[in-house]
Amino acid sequence: MTSKKEYDDIPGTFVFDADRGREGYQLNQFCISLRLQKNRDEFNSGEEAYLDKYSMNTDQRQAVLDRNWNKLLRLGGNIYYTSKLAA
Secondary structure (H helix, E strand, C coil): CCCCCCCCCCCCCCCCCHHHHHHCHHHHHHHHHCCCHHHHHHHHHCHHHHHCCCCCCHHHHHHHHHCCHHHHHHCCCCHHHHHHHHC
Protein backbone atom coordinates (compact mmCIF):
# COMPACT_ATOMS: atom_id res chain seq x y z
CA MET A 1 0.00 0.00 0.00
CA THR A 2 1.28 3.45 -0.84
CA SER A 3 1.28 6.34 1.56
CA LYS A 4 -0.47 9.63 0.88
CA LYS A 5 1.87 12.18 -0.66
CA GLU A 6 1.50 15.94 -0.60
CA TYR A 7 1.40 16.05 -4.40
CA ASP A 8 -1.45 13.53 -4.73
CA ASP A 9 -4.08 16.27 -4.80
CA ILE A 10 -2.76 18.50 -7.59
CA PRO A 11 -5.80 18.82 -9.88
CA GLY A 12 -5.33 17.22 -13.28
CA THR A 13 -1.81 16.02 -12.48
CA PHE A 14 -0.54 12.46 -12.12
CA VAL A 15 2.99 12.58 -10.75
CA PHE A 16 5.02 9.65 -12.05
CA ASP A 17 6.88 8.45 -8.96
CA ALA A 18 8.25 5.08 -7.86
CA ASP A 19 4.85 3.82 -6.68
CA ARG A 20 3.16 4.75 -9.94
CA GLY A 21 6.06 3.23 -11.86
CA ARG A 22 5.65 -0.09 -10.06
CA GLU A 23 1.91 -0.05 -10.66
CA GLY A 24 2.36 0.63 -14.35
CA TYR A 25 5.32 -1.63 -15.08
CA GLN A 26 3.52 -4.05 -17.44
CA LEU A 27 1.56 -1.21 -19.05
CA ASN A 28 4.81 0.63 -19.76
CA GLN A 29 6.50 -2.52 -21.05
CA PHE A 30 3.64 -2.89 -23.53
CA CYS A 31 3.82 0.75 -24.60
CA ILE A 32 7.58 0.76 -25.10
CA SER A 33 7.31 -2.40 -27.18
CA LEU A 34 5.49 -0.30 -29.77
CA ARG A 35 8.74 1.46 -30.64
CA LEU A 36 9.41 -1.42 -33.04
CA GLN A 37 7.47 -1.49 -36.31
CA LYS A 38 6.93 -5.26 -36.19
CA ASN A 39 5.26 -4.89 -32.78
CA ARG A 40 3.07 -2.01 -33.97
CA ASP A 41 2.00 -4.12 -36.94
CA GLU A 42 1.19 -7.06 -34.68
CA PHE A 43 -0.75 -4.84 -32.26
CA ASN A 44 -2.71 -3.21 -35.09
CA SER A 45 -3.65 -6.58 -36.54
CA GLY A 46 -5.04 -7.89 -33.24
CA GLU A 47 -5.00 -5.57 -30.24
CA GLU A 48 -6.44 -7.96 -27.67
CA ALA A 49 -4.19 -10.83 -28.72
CA TYR A 50 -1.12 -8.60 -28.49
CA LEU A 51 -2.16 -7.34 -25.05
CA ASP A 52 -2.32 -10.94 -23.83
CA LYS A 53 1.50 -10.90 -23.80
CA TYR A 54 1.47 -8.43 -20.89
CA SER A 55 0.03 -9.04 -17.45
CA MET A 56 -1.74 -5.71 -17.11
CA ASN A 57 -4.70 -5.44 -14.82
CA THR A 58 -8.19 -5.17 -16.29
CA ASP A 59 -8.37 -1.39 -15.90
CA GLN A 60 -5.04 -0.84 -17.64
CA ARG A 61 -5.99 -3.15 -20.48
CA GLN A 62 -9.33 -1.41 -20.99
CA ALA A 63 -7.69 2.02 -20.88
CA VAL A 64 -5.37 0.90 -23.70
CA LEU A 65 -8.27 -0.37 -25.80
CA ASP A 66 -10.26 2.82 -25.14
CA ARG A 67 -7.21 5.07 -25.68
CA ASN A 68 -8.16 6.73 -22.40
CA TRP A 69 -5.02 8.84 -22.01
CA ASN A 70 -5.75 10.31 -18.56
CA LYS A 71 -6.64 6.91 -17.17
CA LEU A 72 -3.44 5.41 -18.61
CA LEU A 73 -1.43 8.02 -16.71
CA ARG A 74 -3.45 7.54 -13.52
CA LEU A 75 -2.87 3.77 -13.72
CA GLY A 76 0.90 4.12 -13.88
CA GLY A 77 1.60 4.92 -17.50
CA ASN A 78 4.67 7.00 -18.21
CA ILE A 79 3.79 9.91 -20.50
CA TYR A 80 6.71 9.17 -22.84
CA TYR A 81 5.87 5.49 -23.14
CA THR A 82 2.11 5.94 -23.53
CA SER A 83 2.76 8.34 -26.40
CA LYS A 84 3.98 5.29 -28.38
CA LEU A 85 0.36 4.12 -28.39
CA ALA A 86 -0.74 7.34 -30.07
CA ALA A 87 1.78 7.09 -32.91
